[in-house]
Amino acid sequence: MSRVDSLTYILASILSILYPIYGAIQFYKGAVAWWLPWICGEEIQLGVKVGDAYIPNIFPDPFSGIILIIIGVIFARSIYLSKRNPGLADGFLFVGWILASMMLILNLVVLAADILDTYYPLIWGGEIEEPWTLGSDPWGISPHLILGIIATPIYSKIKPLLKQLIP
């Protein structure tokens, strides 16, 4: 196994653990907030507090939680197949990387949209209701963005596949 392969599969292993962990927490928080609000408990976060915000910020959304779990399963499947069928393992790695990148882009779009939504009244001289802060943003820097960044180096492994697909 080459150095790139080793690094890729170490990253994929980490992601196959982190995605389901963050996904499960997000699902739990979302399910409580949306459907079982009588369940009280400590605010669960698995990140670093910077100012008033957690990085990554696990916002309550059960569906988003399921999405993260599915991406984790895809990475886990690529690890599982890496010895048995390396070609197919690359296929799962490829799809996992694409989905991870899509989530990263989504989080960036959400942040840009939220900032624009807060400040657009200034365009015609209006006033803003409340300034945007990372802490006040419902998504903030979420696991989608952080895990997407962690997945970025996998690109070096899937680059030949991508080139073959889109010459």
Add this chain to the structure above:
Amino acid sequence: MANVKRKMIKVALAGNPNVGKSVIFNNLTGAHQHVGNWPGKTVDKKEGFHKVDDRVIYIVDLPGTYSLTALSVEEMIARDYIIYERPDVVVDIVDASNLERNLYLTMQLIELGANVVIALNKIDLAEKAGMKIDHRRLEDELGVPVIPTVAPKKRGMRELVDKIIELAEGNPRGHGGKTLCYEPRVERFIERLQEEVASREKIVQLFNPRWVAIKLLEGDEDVIKKLSEIEGGEEVIEKGAKLREEMGRELGDPEVAIADARYAVIKGIVSRAVGELKRLTASDLLDHVLLDKYLGIPIFFVILWWWFQMAFIGSAPFCDILGDGFAALGEALTGITGHPFIDYLFFGEYGIIQGIGAVLSFVPLIMLLYFILALLEDSGYMARAAFVMEKAMRKVGLSGRTIIPMIMGFGCNVPAVYATRIIPEEADRLVAILTNPLMLCGARLVFFSAIAAAFYGAYAGDILFSLYALGVILAFIVAIILRKTFFRRRVSPFVLELPAYQKPSFKVAAVRMWDRGSMYLRKALGIILIGLLIIGILTATDAETLTFTTDPERSLVAALGRSLAPIFTPLNWDWRFVVAMIFGFVAKEIVLGASAMLYGAGEEEIASRLASLYNPIDMYGYMTFILIYIPCIVTIAAIRQETGSWKWTAFAVIYGLILAYIVNLLIVTIGHLLLG
């Protein structure tokens, strides 16, 4: 100078899209080409010629198709040209790096009886991908000549021209390839019917009997129509229908069985001609994952979720800017005419400017939804999504492709109705259009979210979820009923050629977005203006004096509500709910605002006000009514446009009303019986 009469050879170029057909056409014809249209169609027809010694090779570039099943205009053109124009040679351009997919068309060309020569193009890419194709073996397997080519480098062009001349002069007509036998269970039916067809001279003069037999077993309507016009055709059609029925009982859907058998033949040929693949191609790998038995559907839902989040969140600021802009415009223009009636009608809280603003503020969302959809389509993924959902959808009488408009319907029914255009079969498409308004769109969510929070507190999420689920379940039930009554023809089998993956083009996506989005804009604005004008006049007109009033309770619309109220008494509504429901006909978001106005509360307080007047069972019943009843006016316009029929448009409205009433009545009656 002596007048030399040149010998003409007629050649058709066939092949899948993006296989390098145009490059080969240009290589062969150079400057001697002409671009026009196929008679009566808007599909480009490219023709040109190539001179070799005393011969002129006249070349027609057929539209790129994945098969010859006559599902699209392109397929019909290609098929009819080969049947009726009888080219001396058909050059089938095959992408060597995607052999399996490309040979599907090749096999159909051979079955059609065309004099085929294969240009095995992109052979360099196939070799780079680790494939070693034994083209001689491929020739033996298919019984037609195979010339390896690399079109951009003009490799193999000379050999191709030589082979065309050889074929045209040595074997000018008739079946070039050998009979490619299907698995015995399918072959048995083909042979039985083939014998019947072969005994009809008039048919044999025009068509290859084996091809006719296969097409009749597939239930190809175009072939049936053509045969019915030929002497002896009716008997063959009848025999075909019987055998098709028998085959269906034995092997399941005949079209699917034949497609499967055809792929099995191709798989065998590829495995022998290509031998052991060094590794799977990237496209194969991606298909293995995206069509995975267990993860295919979850991956589809991840992509759907991403698509909706991107569209809804990404467009939110632009929707808000437009909404605020129109609100400010309405405010700024209030009083400008000096005439209270016109002011109220155009600039009032429910005036035309506000109505137009409500519609236009959704434009960024719709455009972004379309843009992302176009990117996904262009990448080749959406065909895979439809494929993974096929099985589940077919069980309820819906085409696999219906999943896309259904999911779009959760955002807005208008683009969803337009999106049904991806369903090729008319009956499948009509069922998809008629059931789409049952999907809980974003507009209805405005009312439901506010009411659910006030009435059901901690259970608000469950209530919303139950409404989503109710919409989907009812759509499935209605689809089953429609299939058993009006559209008895079975759901057309999903013989889907998966297109090659490609880098999506932003330019193509932008053009497609504008095409679809501008259509929404034009139609929506036209109809909504008329609708708003009518409702505005009714609201601003005193029912007794027929003069201007700002009191909705005295208005014509209130009179209408009161007159209709007795119909809704069994549902425990008062006239205000009737009026709010009528307002919702223009746009479902208005139900909340209209209720607020009629109950004398602001949009903020309306939920708690209603909570003090109604019990949760009656309110849930009302919510189900709003979920199911007639689609909003813009959706109705879209349904009219897409069905091209007032009959089906009226059907969508009437069945929605009846179904809504029945469901509401059941909920109220059973709910009160059980819970008191």
